[in-house]
Amino acid sequence: MDLISGEKLERMTSMEKIRLILDKVKKGKIVVLENGLTSDEEVRLIEMTMTEIRVDEFSGIEIESYPSKKEGSFLDRLFGRSLKGRMTVIGPANQLRTIEKDKYQISTKVSVGD
Amino acid sequence: MGLFDSLRESLGSWINRIFKKKRAKIGLYGPPNAGKTTLANRILHDWTEGESFGEISPVPHETRRAMRKEGVVINANGSSIELDIIDTPGMATKIDFREFMAFGLSEPESKKRAKEATEGVIEAIKWLDDLDGVLLVMDSTEDPYTQVNVTVIGNMEARKLPLLIVANKMDLPNASPARIKAAFPQHAMVPISALEGSNIDSLYQAIATHFG
Numbered sequence: 001m002d003l004i005s006g007e008k009l010e011r012m013t014s015m016e017k018i019r020l021i022l023d024k025v026k027k028g029k030i031v032v033l034e035n036g037l038t039s040d041e042e043v044r045l046i047e048m049t050m051t052e053i054r055v056d057e058f059s060g061i062e063i064e065s066y067p068s069k070k071e072g073s074f075l076d077r078l079f080g081r082s083l084k085g086r087m088t089v090i091g092p093a094n095q096l097r098t099i100e101k102d103k104y105q106i107s108t109k110v111s112v113g114d
Numbered sequence: 115m116g117l118f119d120s121l122r123e124s125l126g127s128w129i130n131r132i133f134k135k136k137r138a139k140i141g142l143y144g145p146p147n148a149g150k151t152t153l154a155n156r157i158l159h160d161w162t163e164g165e166s167f168g169e170i171s172p173v174p175h176e177t178r179r180a181m182r183k184e185g186v187v188i189n190a191n192g193s194s195i196e197l198d199i200i201d202t203p204g205m206a207t208k209i210d211f212r213e214f215m216a217f218g219l220s221e222p223e224s225k226k227r228a229k230e231a232t233e234g235v236i237e238a239i240k241w242l243d244d245l246d247g248v249l250l251v252m253d254s255t256e257d258p259y260t261q262v263n264v265t266v267i268g269n270m271e272a273r274k275l276p277l278l279i280v281a282n283k284m285d286l287p288n289a290s291p292a293r294i295k296a297a298f299p300q301h302a303m304v305p306i307s308a309l310e311g312s313n314i315d316s317l318y319q320a321i322a323t324h325f326g
Contacts, residue, residue, distance in 0.1 A: 039268030046207055046265065047239045050232040053209055055225055060208025063261050093208035101259040103297070 001110075006035035014041045018048050025061055025092050026052070030110060036065050036088035045090075062096040064089050064106045138325040139198040141241050144251035145262045146174035146204030146231075149282040153251055153308035154181075154201035160314065161186050167201045173217045175231035177203045180241055190315070190322040197325070200241055203234030205262040242269060247276040247325045254281045254289035254305065258297040267298060276324045279303040280317065285310045 002024055009017060017037065022045070024031050037045065042063070049061050065088035089096070089108060100107040142150040154167040167181050186197045209231045214224035242248075248270050252258055270277040279298060281291035284307045291305035304320050306313045 039265060039272045042261075042265045043239055043242065043269055046205070047236050049207060050209075050235045053228070053232050055211060055228070059210040060206070063207050065261065065264060093210065101257070103259075 001030040001032065003032045004034065009033060009035055014038075014044060017041060018045050021045060021090055022048060022052060022061075025090055026058055028092055028095065030089065030091040030096055033088045033090070036086045058092070060093040062091050062093050062098060062108075064098050064101060064108065066103065066106070136193070136326045137196040137198070138246040139200065139244065140247045140249055140321075140325055141200040141202050141238075141245045142249050142251055143202055143205060143238065143266050145253070145256075145260055146206060147172070148204070148251040148253045148256075149308045150204070150251045151177050151201055153249070153280065153282060153306075154183075154199060156308045156311060156314060157186065157188075157197075157199060158183060160311075160318075161188055173214060173219065173227075175204055175206075175209070175214075175227060175234065177201060178227070178230040178234035179203065180234075180237045188318050188321060190318040191326075193322060193326060195322050195326045197321070200245070202238035202241055203231065205235055205238055205266065206231070207261055209235070242273075245275065247278070249278050249280050249321075251280045251282050251308075252294055254283050254291050254294065255286050258294040263298075267301065277301055278320055278324045280308075281305040282308050284312060 012020070018041065021031050042065070045061075045063070052058060053060055066086040089106065091110065095111050097109045097111070098106065099109050142154055144150050151167050151170050155170070158165045158167060165183065167183065168177060170176060180203060181201045182198060184198045186199055188195050188197060209228050211221070211224040211228035214227050215221060219227065248266065250263065250266055252263060267277060279294060279301050281289070281294045281303055283289055284291065284305045289305075291303065295303050302320060302324065304313065304317045306317050308314075
């Protein structure tokens with residue numbers, strides 16, 4: 001399992017983040033992002049995942065995050081930068097399974113050696 | 115631009131606002147098997163002359179190509195709105211062909227369906243860039259906190275585009291629209307049964323209010 005800090009993510013472009021996540025997940029790793037992704041990055045991650053699905057090799061990802069949180073200064077809100085990504089867990093669909101999720105907690109089950 | 119041109123453009127804009135029929139391009143989004151095509155067919159059944167979007171099926175990812183119907187006029191709340199409706203394939207983060215084999219499809223059929231389903235998800239995502247609003251269809255009997263729901267809602271909030279949650283499958287005994295409302299309290303929600311047509315008039319009124 002890899003826990004990636006918010007500082008590292010902030011220095012990366014969207015494409016770099018998506019590539020990093022997919023490369024790790026395809027190797028069977030569970031990735032936890034401290035600050036998560038923006039909603040647009042989440043959509044691009046799903047899109048990229050679809051292009052990489054291969055029969056018997058990679059069936060996609062399990063991704064769980066909390067709904068975006070509105071915060072930031074007045075100027076951030078004015079320029080639409082107020083929706084902050086939140087902690088996100090991503091893993092191979094055949095290894096990571098969400099058991100329960102609500103506003104405040106995500107419970108997952110990780111299978112090893114699958 | 116001269117003063118005359120500017121005045122003419124401004125006047126034209128006001129005339130359009132007053133007399134032009136309201137029009138919006140809306141997408142039906144949601145996880146597979148939430149009832150998007152059933153709802154799309156219901157809207158066409160109610161507001162066109164017997165047209166339909168496509169087949170429905172208990173097998174997930176029955177809709178694997180986005181389908182568009184232009185110029186569907188809905189009358190509600192004493193006004194009318196003209197909709198371009200896009201019925202999108204179910205959004206998912208994973209697609210495993212074995213899931214389809216569990217429904218009795220052969221392995222080659224399942225693999226073909228899985229391949230087409232991945233393309234369908236990409237198509238649904240591409241459509242997000244070209245919409246005026248979204249009807250997010252959820253299965254009221256299922257947990258609403260799916261990543262697809264969270265991602266679509268986050269995306270529409272970031273784009274500042276209107277979103278209306280449709281709590282579908284109210285005809286089923288374990289439907290719980292309250293669970294959906296509790297999960298996403300910041301968005302309007304209309305509980306319906308697209309299959310039976312119950313409470314569908316409330317949905318049309320909400321569409322006119324949200325997208326008009």
